[in-house]
Amino acid sequence: MSKLRVLVNGAKGRMGRETARAVRAEGDLELVGEADLGDDLAAAIRSAAAQVVVDFTHPDAAAGNTETILKSGGCPVVGTTGFRMEDIERLQAISQELRRGGLIAPNFAIGAVLLMKFAAEAARFFPDVEVIELHHERKVDAPSGTALKTIEMIRSALDSGGSGNAPAERPREKETVSGARGGRYLGIPVHSIRLPGYVAHQEVQFGAPGQILTLRHDAPSRACFMPGVLFAVRKVVALERLYYGLDAILDL
Amino acid sequence: MSKLRVLVNGAKGRMGRETARAVRAEGDLELVGEADLGDDLAAAIRSAAAQVVVDFTHPDAAAGNTETILKSGGCPVVGTTGFRMEDIERLQAISQELRRGGLIAPNFAIGAVLLMKFAAEAARFFPDVEVIELHHERKVDAPSGTALKTIEMIRSALDSGGSGNAPAERPREKETVSGARGGRYLGIPVHSIRLPGYVAHQEVQFGAPGQILTLRHDAPSRACFMPGVLFAVRKVVALERLYYGLDAILDL
């Protein structure tokens, strides 16, 4: 059986390098090219006859790259946060027209993706929920993209669960130190911890009288992303749509 | 609409008392009787015209009680660990003949039941798993019934996942203090902590290169069981079979 032809874009970045190494280590995959900022991506894809293009570049470039990949004959596997909804919809339209599969995923850690899925399911029974994410001290933005995505999934599960599942109102709550109760995104409290020693961690806590359910994911090294990236690389060639989120293709 | 007629057996025990109180507090339920060890359960059910009988008695009595409830016209909701497989099968046969619904559940804490369900699902992707359960120091048996049930569900998920998901063999492992690596049930390590200050807690930890996924349930008070008991009371009247485990009826 011929090997799946994979090109890595952003090959000089940390995630790109890890991906190139991981692809080389797999018997059924072939690394046919590496590109980076400044290269002609379309030409690279065509000359290498790449079937799948993994893109770990920059939020600003990612939408343009995804379009280039689709139009140059590759199936994109794009790992970047910060896509705007209208970009995703436009790219999905292009993909659908070309009947070419692809994936844009803010998070390739299967454990993190399962956590989000479980969180959405638990919210049906536990409307009172808070999210804590813990990252290294050099992370600039708070909360993390994963936390925002998690909350969006919880919110959506709460809303479809009917009015019986609304989180309790707490009108009298009073902060004596401003910000102590965290931020609120879609009505759900979110707390960002930043300490050296952490890498990427997230905890979702559900409370009900007499019980607490906690879901936690710790990702102390970037090794955690490769199983998800390789899963996606093999899956996209069999798809005919561009999906958003690793969870969307886990059960396909 | 007429209220659902509920009788509590084992009404003098802690769980029975809590159930009686919880039933009284619900607008759509009516507490029509309370029975206890030494009472004629069948007569109590018939004279009260009970539709649902909640039984929190003793493992030795539970199988007999379940049969009595079914044959006296009630739908049993039985909360006891320690049923033998052959008892459950015999009771399911009786229930099926009578087309009468019921539930035997070792655990009514919805959070604990969700944890088990999530654990089974996560095991498909994370074959390396250990279970830690933490209880008060007066608990005599180790591991807990919930831990055994959790492991049975994980084992079953691992086995149906194909050989690719076998947990890593670790032939060289060496205990310098006997028992340090915990017990093994169905090949999965289990660790029991016993300390005053704990009530009923369980943690399932999944590991893979670069990531850990942790599912934890804390049940610091018996209040945590009532939502599950009430959910079951309302559900069994619409069923035609006897189920085992709250999870079996969550999505019905």
Place this chain on the structure above:
Amino acid sequence: MSKLRVLVNGAKGRMGRETARAVRAEGDLELVGEADLGDDLAAAIRSAAAQVVVDFTHPDAAAGNTETILKSGGCPVVGTTGFRMEDIERLQAISQELRRGGLIAPNFAIGAVLLMKFAAEAARFFPDVEVIELHHERKVDAPSGTALKTIEMIRSALDSGGSGNAPAERPREKETVSGARGGRYLGIPVHSIRLPGYVAHQEVQFGAPGQILTLRHDAPSRACFMPGVLFAVRKVVALERLYYGLDAILDL
């Protein structure tokens, strides 16, 4: 040996009731009286010849009560948050003049007090620290009094450790959801979680390259306060000053 004569003020409140029960159960203590809002506290102390008066009333009344207790011949053991610094100093002056011992303690859980002590000690080596406190959903104020006290002790340890131990500056930090990074008290981030199922919990996390040190205290029931209250009741009669904080008398 004659028993130590103890009076409980605020005897109808939850903490007062627990204290009265705990005092009755101890062989070397005698419960000589119970008072409450509206009673003449000075008269009650004198007529009962109380040696120690435990006061669990209300922040607004606590300073006045403490003065009354001292001047009526009792050693106060006062469990209330919210004392103003000038009140404490004034009461300490009165106590010193009378050479009568006493304790004002915002927290009688020995575990919580040890946590604070350890946190202050760890801060000498780990300047990067964040505090998370988790309480039931009916708690109105955030952060908790214990969290504020903990941070004060950490801050003091950091400041006495010299400039080499300043926490890293993070000028570029950016909140996309306002409040996500928590509150800052004395420069230290603090995060308050509020969920049903929690009672009173606190976690202090220290980070350094490659390591995290976590100190956590869970107090799922009020039973946790009694060992500290009884410890204080027996200790204050041998003191000649009014102390603030259970930690101040642990090693005396």
Place this chain on the structure above:
Amino acid sequence: MSKLRVLVNGAKGRMGRETARAVRAEGDLELVGEADLGDDLAAAIRSAAAQVVVDFTHPDAAAGNTETILKSGGCPVVGTTGFRMEDIERLQAISQELRRGGLIAPNFAIGAVLLMKFAAEAARFFPDVEVIELHHERKVDAPSGTALKTIEMIRSALDSGGSGNAPAERPREKETVSGARGGRYLGIPVHSIRLPGYVAHQEVQFGAPGQILTLRHDAPSRACFMPGVLFAVRKVVALERLYYGLDAILDL
């Protein structure tokens, strides 16, 4: 001021390489040599005029190396578990005669060392305690050396606290899965978790009615050892004895 002259033995191993790199990065230290298995250590120390020799080799070689270092004029900083008590005593005698400082430490992570110290202190108030250590799946022995040391310190604190602090007896405890209650070292339960994704982690849990105190250290990378190694390198030259354990020199 002249720099402190440091030689690294075991320089090709992981810890040795990290140490060499860390020493090079410090302005007040000079890396004057690197030795390894097969080299003449005594000659290397003398020709380099090393003042401090850091040894990360192998348990079997460590005692001999420490003697060689002392007798060749260096202050040893040795990081290895598995020293026999009689070796340590013999080496301490040599050190005392030469009035040359040194340190043998099974653990250089300051967080882990603080955890042990805090655990010993907490045991005075909380006699009921269990230890959980969590490591990667390639670790052969269980429990970890750090867990054994921690338990020795807790045991010693319990014993000096008098009979009032004995952990509760639990004669009726029954394991239905052998080993579930963990191992017992010096009477204290110890549990070893082994999963990919972990590096080196330890948790000590203290329980009392209504409260749990948890001390946890996570060391996801070897970077966590360097602050302790460098602290020891600078400290030993001012000592006149050979100490065992980083904690022994923290407050000197």
